Amino acid sequence: DTYVVWFRNDFRFDDNPALKKALDAAEQTNGEILFVFHLHPDFTGQIDLSNDYFFQTVDNFSRQCEEAGMKLHIISGSVTEAFQQLFDQLSGIHTIFGAVEYTSFAAARDEEARSVIEKNGAYFEQTPGNYIHPPEDILKEDGSPYKVYTPYSRNWMQAEKPSLSSVTQKDLKSSYGTKETLDAESEKAWEKVVELCECTWQRLGEKEGRKRLEHFCKKVLPHYDESRDLPEKAGTSRLSPYLRTGSLSARRVFQAADSAREKQAAKGPETFIKELAWRDFYNMIFHQFPEVETKEFQEKYRELSWREDEDLLQKWKEGRTGFPIVDAGMRQLNKVGWMHNRLRMITASFLTKDYQMDWRIGEAYFREKLIDHDPASNSGGWQWSSSVGTDAAPYFRVFSPVRQGARFDPEGAFVKKYVPELKEVPVKFIHEPHKMKKEEQERAGCIIGKDYPEPSVDHKEERKRAIAMFKDLDTE
Ligand code: FAD
Numbered sequence: 456d457t458y459v460v461w462f463r464n465d466f467r468f469d470d471n472p473a474l475k476k477a478l479d480a481a482e483q484t485n486g487e488i489l490f491v492f493h494l495h496p497d498f499t500g501q502i503d504l505s506n507d508y509f510f511q512t513v514d515n516f517s518r519q520c521e522e523a524g525m526k527l528h529i530i531s532g533s534v535t536e537a538f539q540q541l542f543d544q545l546s547g548i549h550t551i552f553g554a555v556e557y558t559s560f561a562a563a564r565d566e567e568a569r570s571v572i573e574k575n576g577a578y579f580e581q582t583p584g585n586y587i588h589p590p591e592d593i594l595k596e597d598g599s600p601y602k603v604y605t606p607y608s609r610n611w612m613q614a615e616k617p618s619l620s621s622v623t624q625k626d627l628k629s630s631y632g633t634k635e636t637l638d639a640e641s642e643k644a645w646e647k648v649v650e651l652c653e654c655t656w657q658r659l660g661e662k663e664g665r666k667r668l669e670h671f672c673k674k675v676l677p678h679y680d681e682s683r684d685l686p687e688k689a690g691t692s693r694l695s696p697y698l699r700t701g702s703l704s705a706r707r708v709f710q711a712a713d714s715a716r717e718k719q720a721a722k723g724p725e726t727f728i729k730e731l732a733w734r735d736f737y738n739m740i741f742h743q744f745p746e747v748e749t750k751e752f753q754e755k756y757r758e759l760s761w762r763e764d765e766d767l768l769q770k771w772k773e774g775r776t777g778f779p780i781v782d783a784g785m786r787q788l789n790k791v792g793w794m795h796n797r798l799r800m801i802t803a804s805f806l807t808k809d810y811q812m813d814w815r816i817g818e819a820y821f822r823e824k825l826i827d828h829d830p831a832s833n834s835g836g837w838q839w840s841s842s843v844g845t846d847a848a849p850y851f852r853v854f855s856p857v858r859q860g861a862r863f864d865p866e867g868a869f870v871k872k873y874v875p876e877l878k879e880v881p882v883k884f885i886h887e888p889h890k891m892k893k894e895e896q897e898r899a900g901c902i903i904g905k906d907y908p909e910p911s912v913d914h915k916e917e918r919k920r921a922i923a924m925f926k927d928l929d930t931e
Contacts, residue, residue: 456480456481456484456486456487456547456548456549457481457486457487457488457489457545457547457548457549457632458476458477458478458480458481458486458487458488458489458549458550458551458552459477459488459489459490459491459541459548459550459551459552460473460474460477460488460489460490460491460551460552460553461473461491461492461493461551461552461553461568462490462491462492462513462516462527462553463493463553463554463556463561464554464556464584464585464699464700464701465554465584465585465701466512466513466515466516466660466661466700466701466702467516467661467664467701467702467703467704468519468523468622468624468627468661469619469621469661469665469703469704469707470619470620470621470704470706470707471554471620471622471701471704472554472582472583472620473552473553473554473582474488474620474622474627475620475621475622476552476580476582476620477550477552478622478626478627478630480549480550481630482626482630484549486547486549486630487630487631487632487633488627488630488631488632489528489545489631489632489633490520490525490526490527490528491527491528491529491530491541492513492517492527492528492529492530492645493529493530493531493534493537494529494530494531494641494644494645494648495531495534495564496531496532496533498648500648500651502648502651502652502653503823503824504654504792504823504824504825504826505792505822505823505824505825505826505828506652507652507653507654507656507792507826508654508656508659508696508700508792508826509700509826510648510649510652511649511652511654511656511659512659512660512700512702513527514649514652515659515660515661516660516661516702519660519661519662523624523627523628524628524631525627525628525631525634526631526633526634528636528637528638529638529641529642529644529645530637530638530641531638531640531641531644531645532641533567534564534567534568534571535567535570535571537641538551538568538571538572538575539571539575540638541637541638542571542575542577544637544638545633545637548575548577549577549578550577550578550579550580551568551572551577551578551579551580552580552581552582553565553568553579553580553581553582554581554582554583554584554585554701555581555582555583555584555589556584557584557590557738557741557742557830557831558741558748558830559745559748565579565581583617585698585701585704585705586705586734586735586738587611587616587617587705587706587709587731587732587735588611588614588616588617588735588739590735590738590739590741590742590743591742592614593607593610593611593614593735593739600739600740600743600744601736601739602740602752602845602846603845603846604732604733604736604845604846605846607732607736607739608729608732608733608736611732611735611736612728612732616706616709616710616713617706619704619706619707619710654792656826659696659697659700659702660702661702661703663697663702664694664697664702664703665703667692667693667694667697667703668692668694668697668703668707668708668711669711671692671693671694672711672712672715675689675690675691675692675723676692676712676715676719676723676724676727677715677719677721677723677724678690678721678723679691679692679723679724679726679727680721680722680723680725680726681723683726683727683730683796684796684797684863685797685863685864686783686784686787686795686797686798686863686864686869687864687866687868687869687872691795691796692708692727693793694708695793695827695829696792696793696826696827698734698827698829699826699827699828699829705731705734705735708731709728709731712724712727712728712731713728716728733832733835734829734831734832736835737829737831737832737834737835737836738831738832740752740831740835740845741830741831741834741835742831747834747835747838747844748830748834749815751838751843751844752838752843752844752845752847753843753844753847755928755929755930756842756843756925756928758928759813759843759924759925759928760924761811761812761813762810762811762812763812764810764812767810767812767911767912768810768812768816770908770911771785771802771805771806771810771812771817772785772789772820773785773789774786774789774873774874775908775911776805776908776910776911776912777889777907777908777909777910777911778805778809778856778857778860778886778910778911778914779860779867779870779874779877779885779886779888780798780801780856780857780859780860780863780864780869780870780886781801781802781805781856782870782873782874783798783864783869783870783872783873783874784798784799784801784802784873785802786873786874787873788802788821788824788825789824790873792824792825792826793825793826793827794825797859797863799821799836799840800836800839800840800854801854801856801859802817803817803836803837803840803841804840804841804848804853804854805854805856807837807840807841807842807921808841808853808854808917808918808921809853809856809912809914809917809918809921810912810917811917811920811921811924814837814838814840814841814843815837817837818833818834818837821833821837842925850921850922850925850926850929851922851925853918853921853922855914855918856886856914857886857887857914860885860886861886864885864886865882866882866885867880867882867885867886870885870886871885874907876901876906876907877899877901877907879898879899879900879901880899880901881895881899884899888901888903888907889903889909889910891903
């Protein structure tokens with residue numbers, strides 16, 4: 456019998472429940488294991504930052520398999536075609552294992568897969584995804600889902616954590632089936648995709664993920680609670696891209712932070728673990744309330760009259776709003792495919808409150824760019840920032856981009872890094888450069904309106920407008 460592991464978002468050997476299940480089954484029956492990756496036909500050849508990182512992670516994993524004496528087989532075409540062909544080429548497939556994912560896209564894909572797999576007399580088994588607690592683990596006493604983070608996280612903290620699924624590469628290799636190419640055309644199509652990727656990522660894949668985790672736990676975690684809100688400090692883990700591609704196991708990350716919590720008196724580990732719980736929380740919400748993928752969690756805000764303005768939208772996307780901290784955040788996103796959490800909150804609040812634009816537009820832009828794009832956390836983060844989600848920031852508390860800048864980037868170091876035209880602007884004006892007098896602008900080599908834009912809107916006015924827009928629908 457052959458036991459196939461279908462890799463989707465779990466490109467690692469460490470703590471990978473699908474691998475463990477497949478290997479156990481193969482060892483019990485004297486069977487074989489095989490790895491596949493399905494190149495989806497929806498892929499149009501258009502590679503955004505997010506895809507670039509993802510595909511290069513897959514490529515990295517494929518090489519990792521080769522180095523370990525195994526092979527990641529590529530299949531392509533519609534799900535039905537791809538799997539039918541696999542069954543035609545390979546007899547004796549018993550079960551196909553794949554880690555569960557919670558998007559509507561994944562649900563439809565898996566239903567289609569199940570149907571073709573069962574038609575061929577095999578089984579399709581979903582194994583735990585890359586979460587510490589899957590959505591059904593943490594529920595209220597009456598079995599209903601939580602809608603608020605704090606009580607959820609209390610329960611989450613106390614719940615016993617799942618153990619890790621470990622396998623050795625040696626065992627995997629000795630049960631590995633054919634390394635002969637099964638589908639030359641798909642392999643070719645895949646090579647083309649890899650060629651289209653043009654970013655140079657310094658860090659991706661399982662080995663780098665483990666290194667990053669180790670470095671973070673040693674150097675940053677002890678004071679994470681103090682450094683995590685300051686974008687110019689490397690004060691967060693930057694593990695999100697590894698978690699999103701499954702190069703790192705979320706349970707492994709928890710275990711590392713938990714053991715640091717036991718050893719260190721510092722507050723850092725505890726604060727960090729609470730962030731990991733947010734990821735599970737948003738995933739739980741996404742699973743229990745699938746409508747949040749496109750709709751506001753709070754029904755009363757589903758009819759907000761958002762503004763449409765292509766020109767303003769473009770300014771936001773390109774980081775030319777005239778508000779330095781917003782522009783720095785957007786330029787970081789455009790350049791490196793990642794943005795600091797504080798800036799995600801600031802830029803999201805700016806789009807939805809200062810510009811009163813639909814959060815879905817911002818969410819879609821982040822989806823294209825973020826190398827850690829996660830549908831549940833992205834939707835959760837956008838809905839939180841725009842005051843329409845679970846546990847949301849109340850709509851009348853509108854972030855002031857100037858005050859946020861002064862508080863979280865007091866020296867303007869982060870702004871200067873990503874908005875170089877403001878490099879010589881004195882700290883006093885760094886978050887309001889338009890307040891410089893003519894001579895000061897000249898001295899700083901930054902003429903407002905020419906080298907750097909005037910503020911695109913009047914924050915005080917827009918704040919009032921945003922509040923009024925919400926107030927109209929605020930029925931409670
Ligand atoms: P750390 O501070 O080191 O946190 C460790 C891990 O905890 C993160 O890697 C992440 O997995 C999890 N985490 C931390 N904060 C949150 C949070 N608020 N919500 C959910 N999980 C969290 N995160 C994504 O992974 N993908 C997204 O697409 C995404 N979109 C976002 C959009 C908006 C508008 C906002 C406000 C937040 C979004 N986040 C998203 C959450 C958060 O900004 C990132 O997880 C975090 O910045 C990643 O950096 P890090 O790994 O250094 O985080």
